[in-house]
Amino acid sequence: MYSAPTWDPQQYLRHSGHRTRPFLDLLGRIPDLPGDAARAAGRTGDVRPARIADLGCGPGNVTALLADRWPDAHITGFDLSPEMLEQAEKHYAGTTSGGGWLDFRPADAAHWTPDEPYDLIVSNAALQWVPNHPESFPLWLEGLTPGGTLAFQVPGNFTSPSHALLGELCDTPQWHSRLADQGRRFVHILEPADYLTRLTDLGCQVDVWETTYSQLLPGEDPVLDWVKGTALRPVLTALAGDDEAIQTFLDQYRTLLRQAYPPGRHGTVFPFRRIFAVARKP
Ligand SMILES: C[S@@+](CC[C@H](N)C(=O)[O-])C[C@H]1O[C@@H](n2cnc3c(N)ncnc32)[C@H](O)[C@@H]1O
Numbered sequence: 001m002y003s004a005p006t007w008d009p010q011q012y013l014r015h016s017g018h019r020t021r022p023f024l025d026l027l028g029r030i031p032d033l034p035g036d037a038a039r040a041a042g043r044t045g046d047v048r049p050a051r052i053a054d055l056g057c058g059p060g061n062v063t064a065l066l067a068d069r070w071p072d073a074h075i076t077g078f079d080l081s082p083e084m085l086e087q088a089e090k091h092y093a094g095t096t097s098g099g100g101w102l103d104f105r106p107a108d109a110a111h112w113t114p115d116e117p118y119d120l121i122v123s124n125a126a127l128q129w130v131p132n133h134p135e136s137f138p139l140w141l142e143g144l145t146p147g148g149t150l151a152f153q154v155p156g157n158f159t160s161p162s163h164a165l166l167g168e169l170c171d172t173p174q175w176h177s178r179l180a181d182q183g184r185r186f187v188h189i190l191e192p193a194d195y196l197t198r199l200t201d202l203g204c205q206v207d208v209w210e211t212t213y214s215q216l217l218p219g220e221d222p223v224l225d226w227v228k229g230t231a232l233r234p235v236l237t238a239l240a241g242d243d244e245a246i247q248t249f250l251d252q253y254r255t256l257l258r259q260a261y262p263p264g265r266h267g268t269v270f271p272f273r274r275i276f277a278v279a280r281k282p
Pocket of ligand 1: 004007019023055056057058059060062078079080081084107108109110123124125126129130230
């Protein structure tokens, strides 16, 4: 198991609107699951409720959106962070409007294998933390029912100034000994064409695309506030307990971000590229 950073659900959720949108765009491209037609026709006796896994579910708010589309499904969110799981449990675990239910379990997506047949395995903004995740595709697809879907979204912004500057700052002589690799450790994504090829090689019908959202963020230093919920977690975890070092690091990073993302008339524009893949098993 890799050494995971500590997550802060409240900080992560501060930008939940912008963070949720790519998930909704992903959800919009997921085809009907096996049994959906029978369920829509009221022939629920013919099929079991849909079974869904959400890998790296975080605080559970996007996991809960799955229940809006599949109200009678059994949906399980898996995550490595006790802080995230606690938040998800507290707010979303239990029965859903259509008689389905949501539960949450600890799991490392790097080693997760389906323990029963799933109709949908989904992951939003999490697989970038999972080295070698494409090597798990065959196992995950094997665990899907015929006609089931693997769908995920990963950020594709690791060369953008927010991440490049973080990596460069961690590499400066002042920080190198304490933060070596922290700023760059999470670049585990493939380019869209590579996801497309790998999943098609595995026999799936595949839809891969990318979108760059021009996110307009309000307030002062909003990009710093954004990355405090995600990309900065490894740095904040490595410096935990040394408040002075955290403050110094944040001050230096803030200065760099202000130059890279100057506020405009309507707020700060923070372009964010994301990569999407939907693979349907034949
Ligand atoms: C950016 S958050 C995304 C949360 C949620 N999916 C969402 O869209 O809001 C990334 C999540 O991935 C989880 N994560 C990171 N590495 C993981 C791993 N190896 N196994 C399971 N979860 C992991 C983190 O704990 C965190 O909750």
